[in-house]
Amino acid sequence: MDIQALAFDTGGTVLDWHTGLVEAFTQVGHRHGLSRDWHLVTNDYRRAAMKAIVGQVRPAFNMDDVHRTELDGVLAHHGLQAFTAQDRWQIHRSWYGLDTWPDFPAALNRLKSRYPVVSFTMLPLAMVVAVSRRNDIDWDAVISCEMIGVYKPQPEAYAQVATWLGLEPTQILMVACHNFDLNAARASGYRTAFVRRPLEWGPSGPPDPDPHPDCSFVVDDFTSLAEKLGA
Known part of the structure; x- marks a missing residue:
């Protein structure tokens, strides 16, 4: 892969x-x-x-x-x-x-040692900059859908990110805890990784907790993802 x-x-x-x-x-x-x-x-x-x-x-x-x-x-x-x-x-x-999940910062640093890492988000750029600085998150780039003008899960959003990264979609691993995002990314040619976030919606649990079987990776935490990717 x-x-x-x-x-x-x-x-x-x-x-x-x-x-x-x-x-x-x-x-x-x-x-x-x-x-x-x-x-x-x-x-x-x-x-x-x-x-x-x-x-x-x-x-x-x-x-x-x-x-x-x-x-x-x-x-x-x-x-x-x-x-x-x-x-x-x-x-x-x-x-x-907002705070990041506790397992994210250290795992991101490991992943960054091997791969470019970008935030690809529907959140506004100003907010991602603020929370990234708050949590000492050092992305290689932040790509907000507001910059593209098209929001996930529209195919154009995923295609534009691949173009801006200068990569084929199959060379990009989309990492998310939401099937709607990963399904759309996969339909656009991306590899996909489902990271379980059981507390995302608090005590009630996430509305769509079961990963699609076509995901390239399914992990319980970011540390496991880093290990699977050899970082």
Whole structure:
């Protein structure tokens, strides 16, 4: 298998968005004396944001805009209209303060010793830069779908990344914990690696936890992926 570069999905695969957002909702709710199932609120927020951005073609907005607009609807749905503009800003900005999964940084350093590694993500560039600096993640490049103008799982997004990397799609390993992303990457010619992230959606577990059997690699953690790739 001639792998020349690794492309990482970033939201969920690399970043623990659920813990960060639950903490933000909890803090704001406490200030107002309000209690909810913050895990449920957070997951509803994530689902709404993904629904609004997945598959978009040359939209007049990016995922940062979606995170702002979808927050209002989720708060209204859960009876949290008391949250002020400042509260909403705090929740929205928590995306920029997310932590990576604990097993990622060391494994990435190992993988970088052998391969170019890029973030290939639907998240906005500004957010990926912020969280990468926060977590001392040194990508060889960050490729946001907003730079391409076409969002996963559209084939054009995967084709453009291969073109920019100067590689054939079969030379790129797409790494993610989401089948929809890996299935589309594989249909575009990529090799694929499914990394299990059982806590991505908190206690309820991920909605699609079972890897497609056509994945080139299936691992429980990033350390195992580095070992399988000889890094």
